[in-house]
Amino acid sequence: MELIDTHTHLDFPDFDADRQALLAESRALGVRRMVVLGVYQANWQRVWDLVQSDPDLHAALGLHPVYLEDHRPEDLQKLGDWLTRLAGHRQLCAVGEIGLDYFIETLDRERQQALFAAQLQLAADFNLPALIHVRRSHAAVIATLKRFRLKRAGIIHAFAGSKEEAREYIKLGFKLGLGGAATWPQALRMHRVLAELPLESVVLETDSPDMAPAMFPGQRNSPAHLPAICSALAQIMAISPEQLASASTANACELFNW
Numbered sequence: 001m002e003l004i005d006t007h008t009h010l011d012f013p014d015f016d017a018d019r020q021a022l023l024a025e026s027r028a029l030g031v032r033r034m035v036v037l038g039v040y041q042a043n044w045q046r047v048w049d050l051v052q053s054d055p056d057l058h059a060a061l062g063l064h065p066v067y068l069e070d071h072r073p074e075d076l077q078k079l080g081d082w083l084t085r086l087a088g089h090r091q092l093c094a095v096g097e098i099g100l101d102y103f104i105e106t107l108d109r110e111r112q113q114a115l116f117a118a119q120l121q122l123a124a125d126f127n128l129p130a131l132i133h134v135r136r137s138h139a140a141v142i143a144t145l146k147r148f149r150l151k152r153a154g155i156i157h158a159f160a161g162s163k164e165e166a167r168e169y170i171k172l173g174f175k176l177g178l179g180g181a182a183t184w185p186q187a188l189r190m191h192r193v194l195a196e197l198p199l200e201s202v203v204l205e206t207d208s209p210d211m212a213p214a215m216f217p218g219q220r221n222s223p224a225h226l227p228a229i230c231s232a233l234a235q236i237m238a239i240s241p242e243q244l245a246s247a248s249t250a251n252a253c254e255l256f257n258w
Helices: 019-028 041-052 065-070 075-086 109-125 138-148 163-171 188-194 223-237 241-256
Strands: 003-008 031-037 057-061 092-101 130-135 154-156 175-178 202-204
Touching: 003 202, 003 223, 003 241, 019 031, 019 223, 031 041, 031 092, 031 223, 031 241, 041 057, 041 075, 057 075, 065 092, 065 109, 075 092, 075 109, 092 109, 092 138, 092 154, 109 130, 109 138, 130 138, 138 163, 163 175, 163 188, 175 241, 188 223, 202 223, 202 241, 223 241
Parallel strands: 003 031, 031 057, 057 092, 092 130, 130 154, 154 175, 175 202
Antiparallel strands: none
C-alpha cells in the first residue's frame, strides 16, 4: 500500500531528536512521499534545507494566517523572490500553508484576507497549487477562491466542512485533505460527510506533529500514523484501505504533477 502525506510540518523542533529514524519508519510503512509546509518567512530556509536532504520530500512555502502578527509587509515580496528562485524545481510543489482562520478571534480578518488574496495571486502567477488552511471561514474562503479560480487548484487542508461546502470546493477543482481529526468517534457530522465524498477528490494527510488520530491520543502525530489513519477513514467510508490509499496517492500525484 503506497501512501503520500500531503501535509506535514516535519521541520518543526518536535522532530529534531528522531527525524531521520521517523522518515525511515514511515517509508517502511509505505509512506513514500511527504509534503513539508512553510508557515512564516523564518522557517522557509529550514523547510527547504530539509527537503533538499531527501528526494522524497517536497516543499510548499507560504504565510500562515495564525502567524499573522509575525508576518511583515516585506514578507510577501520575499515569498515572491523564493518562488522565482525555485520556479520549476521538482521539490517545490505548492504555495502554502495559506488561508483564513476565524477561530482565533483576535486575528484581524481584513489583514488575513489581504494576505490570503496576495498569496493566491502568487499561486496563479507561478502556476502552483495552493494548500489552504480553513477554520470557521469556509464561506469567505470559497468566495475568494471563486474570484481567483486557480488553474491547478490545490488542497483544502483538514477538511471538516459540510456536504455543500465539499461540493463547492470540488467544483473549483480542489482536493479535500483528510487526516486524524476525522477519525475521532465524536466527529459524527464529518463521518456522514466522509461517506459521501467522491474518491477522486480526497487526499490523505497527517498535519504532523498536530491532529493526532483517535488511535494515538495525545501523542505527537507523524507520517508513520498515516496507514492507521487511512484504515480508520476507509472503514468510515465503507471501502477498503487499499482503495482509499490508491485513490489518495493517484489524486496527489495528479495535483502535484508527480
